Structure formats: structure tokens, C-alpha cells
Amino acid sequence: MTTRTPENTATDQAATECEPLRALLRDALLAGDEYTAADLLFTALDGGLTAEQALLDVIAPVQAEVGLGWAANRLTVAQEHVATAMNDRIIAALAHRSPPPAEQRGRITVACVEGEWHALPARLLAETLRLRGWRVDFLGAQAPTPHLIAHLHQTGPDLVALSSSLPTRLPTAHAAVTACQGAGVPVLAGGAAFGADGRYARLLGADGWAPDARAAAEVIEEGLGMPAGAAAHEPVDDLPHLADQEYTMVSRGRARLVRETVDGLADRFPALRDYSRRRRERTAEDIAHIVDFLATALYVDDDELFTAFLTWTAGILDARGVPARSLVPTLELLAEPLRDFPRATRLLHRGGDALAALPHPTGPGKPA
Structure with missing residues (x-):
């Protein structure tokens, strides 16, 4: 149970009072209107909003909303980048307006x-x-x-x-x-x-x-x-578990693991051979992310880091109309060259279990 202090309560109240301003700022950023966005904040500062509140109770949560919008496929990568760049420039302007x-x-x-x-x-x-x-x-x-x-x-x-x-x-x-x-x-x-x-x-x-x-x-x-x-x-x-060298072997073998997994997917799903060069590169990039998270989970020896990434990825794919079951054959193919690595094998099995537990079926399907 978290104990609420007067400082906590004051911070929560200030954040709630900033909700209308956050909505206006978000709309201005998504419209690409940097000057309106900046004017909104500067007018609020003139009206009594502190510079710290502008940073932490307005800009920060709006930026978090932008990130969630991208994850839910409501915003494009370009829209997210534009909003982030505008926020960065607004922070710079605010810094010059509010000297320490x-x-x-x-x-x-x-x-x-x-x-x-x-x-x-x-x-x-x-x-x-x-x-x-x-x-x-x-x-x-x-x-x-x-x-x-x-x-x-x-x-x-x-x-x-x-x-x-x-x-x-x-x-x-x-x-x-x-x-x-x-x-x-x-x-x-x-x-x-x-x-x-x-x-x-x-x-x-x-x-x-x-x-x-x-x-x-x-x-x-x-x-x-x-x-x-x-x-x-x-x-x-x-991290004494690093002595088993599994992290080192997986991270150094990244390129080979990605290449062999792409080839294995093409054998299982011949349609992949007809992918455009760009689409095949995107598939390789997606597999590389899985290998990177597998290596990091080996580094910290934490199953949850890997399974959380896979379930998050499944949500991203679902938002974009790609079945999460496309991840399963990737894990199976990665498990083959890593069968002599007990920790990596455990992580891949736990990842498969996490995908199987999702609401959507994760049986054999087309690759992402």
C-alpha cells in the first residue's frame, strides 16, 4: 500500500488540472502546429503554471500518449517523430524563458x-x-x-x-x-x-x-x-551467470541466427521467397529484434524480459493486422541452433508459452 503525502496529493492535483492543456497540446502537435503548441504553454506559464509543471505534467504525459498512439497504429512513425521533434524544440524555448x-x-x-x-x-x-x-x-x-x-x-x-x-x-x-x-x-x-x-x-x-x-x-x-x-x-x-558464455555466443552469432531463421521461414512458407527485397529486409529486422531481446534476457537472466517483449510485439502485430502466430515458427527455428544452450532454450520455450496464452490462437501461420 502506498502512503499519500501532502506533496503527492499536490502533485496529483496539479496533474489533473493540466488535463485540458494536455489535450490542446496533443491536438496541436498532431496537427503539426508547433507555434500554437508553444503559445499554449507560454500562455499557461503567464497564467501561473510553473516551468516544472509544464515539463512534467504537460509535455511528458503528452509525449507518452504519442508513443502509445504509435503502438496502437493510430499514428505513423513520421507523426511520432514530428511530435517528438516539436516537443524537443518547445522544451528548448521553455528553458530560455525560465532561467535557473x-x-x-x-x-x-x-x-x-x-x-x-x-x-x-x-x-x-x-x-x-x-x-x-x-x-x-x-x-x-x-x-x-x-x-x-x-x-x-x-x-x-x-x-x-x-x-x-x-x-x-x-x-x-x-x-x-x-x-x-x-x-x-x-x-x-x-x-x-x-x-x-x-x-x-x-x-x-x-x-x-x-x-x-x-x-x-x-x-x-x-x-x-x-x-x-x-x-x-x-x-x-x-552477474555471475555470464560465465556460461551464452549471452556472448548469442550476441556474437546474431547475424548468422537471423540469416538462418529467415532461410528456415522461407522453407516453411514458400510465399516468403516471393517477398520484395524491402519486405524480406523488414522480416529480417523483426527477427533481429527477437534475437536482441533474447540476448539481453540471457544477460540479465530474466525470463520476463523476453516474454514481455514477445507479448508486446504480438500486440503491435495485432494492431497492424498481422497474426501473432507468425512469431511461433521464428522461436522454433531459433531453438534449433541453440539447443545446446540451456538458458536460451528455456527462454524460447517460455516465450512460446507466453504467446500460446494470448487470446488469439498462435498455431502455424504465415511469417510477419
Whole structure:
């Protein structure tokens, strides 16, 4: 049971009061009208809305709605990209309109892990921390770990906030966490990749976790430091199951697994041979995503990460009129070259069970 505090109640009330503004902003973004979208927020700021509320109670939930719209096939990829780009520019304009306090509290580096291109959640955190008086170095999307560490040595921040939205970035995030700690800087992890409950942040040894920008700012204000006696270590020290090399073998064999699975599907479903080059490439891309999530699930040794991805994918396919049963033969074909890998075999079997439990039948069908 969650205890409601006066601060929680005030935040919930403010979020509810912002609902009409969120609806107007969403409509403006989906219409491609950036100037109206910006004017809506600036007028609200003049009327008493705080800059933090604009970021976290208006822009953030609208961006989440846009993502859900894409997943439900109500919005195209292009519409989602346009809305995201407009939100990013509006955040920049808002930052210049709302300067941070003159007296700063400390220095924080905010970055997306290497390979992570979803920068808006990290941007929201960076601007929230600035408004609260922190000096923030925002490194943006896809920050290579060596460059991140070089920046830490040059600037000596009090903390690093690492963001990742895609679970497939967890191995890279783990390397970044251990490298930052090796440089003597504590790490706060955030973003959907680390799990709704922060389980992967804890598993990978991060010093703290927060589910969103407001919670992250509060965790930082409470104080987050390195444990006494913390020492540099390797990822395998946190995840001893990596010693079986299954993650390494699957990730290094990715191209071969994808190629062999595509060929196997063509043998089972001759119609695939008549696919256009572009459609065949899309099929290979879909299989590559499955292999990537399989490898990541092996890295963290978590069945739920793989099964959740498969059921989410099934929902995406269903929204686009593609039967989820098309995933089943893919799992069967992947299981053949991985039959001597016990953890991978377990994950593939659990994935098949999860698909079989969906409301729609998942018997043999055409490939996606």
C-alpha cells in the first residue's frame, strides 16, 4: 500500500488540472502546429503554471500518449517523430524563458547510454534539475561510454544520471554504470529499460533508480553517494551467470541466427521467397529484434524480459493486422541452433508459452 503525502496529493492535483492543456497540446502537435503548441504553454506559464509543471505534467504525459498512439497504429512513425521533434524544440524555448536560480547546488551529468536515441526523457530530467538549481551537463542521446568517462574526469560532477528506454541497451548500460563508478562518480539510473520497478538498475549495480524525472530530482536532493569502500569491478562480478558464455555466443552469432531463421521461414512458407527485397529486409529486422531481446534476457537472466517483449510485439502485430502466430515458427527455428544452450532454450520455450496464452490462437501461420 502506498502512503499519500501532502506533496503527492499536490502533485496529483496539479496533474489533473493540466488535463485540458494536455489535450490542446496533443491536438496541436498532431496537427503539426508547433507555434500554437508553444503559445499554449507560454500562455499557461503567464497564467501561473510553473516551468516544472509544464515539463512534467504537460509535455511528458503528452509525449507518452504519442508513443502509445504509435503502438496502437493510430499514428505513423513520421507523426511520432514530428511530435517528438516539436516537443524537443518547445522544451528548448521553455528553458530560455525560465532561467535557473542564480545560486547552484552542485554539478550533474545527464546522458543516454551508448546506442540509446530516445533522448526526451533525459532532456526532461536535465531541465528539471536546472530549474531546481543544479548545474547540468546534458550529453544528449547515444553518449559513447569512453567519451562519457572522459567528460567525468574533466568536470568532476557529483553524480551521473543515465537514461535508457530500450532494454536491449542494458548490457551497454551495465558497462557505463561500472565505468562511471570506477571513475568515482555515483550513478542514478532511469528510463523504461531498467524496468517499471527498477529491478535491472539494482541488478546492474546502479547506486539509485527513479521512475521519472520528478522522482529522480527528489532522489538526488535526498542525497545519492557511492557506498563506503566501493571498488571498481567487472560486469561479471554483478552477474555471475555470464560465465556460461551464452549471452556472448548469442550476441556474437546474431547475424548468422537471423540469416538462418529467415532461410528456415522461407522453407516453411514458400510465399516468403516471393517477398520484395524491402519486405524480406523488414522480416529480417523483426527477427533481429527477437534475437536482441533474447540476448539481453540471457544477460540479465530474466525470463520476463523476453516474454514481455514477445507479448508486446504480438500486440503491435495485432494492431497492424498481422497474426501473432507468425512469431511461433521464428522461436522454433531459433531453438534449433541453440539447443545446446540451456538458458536460451528455456527462454524460447517460455516465450512460446507466453504467446500460446494470448487470446488469439498462435498455431502455424504465415511469417510477419
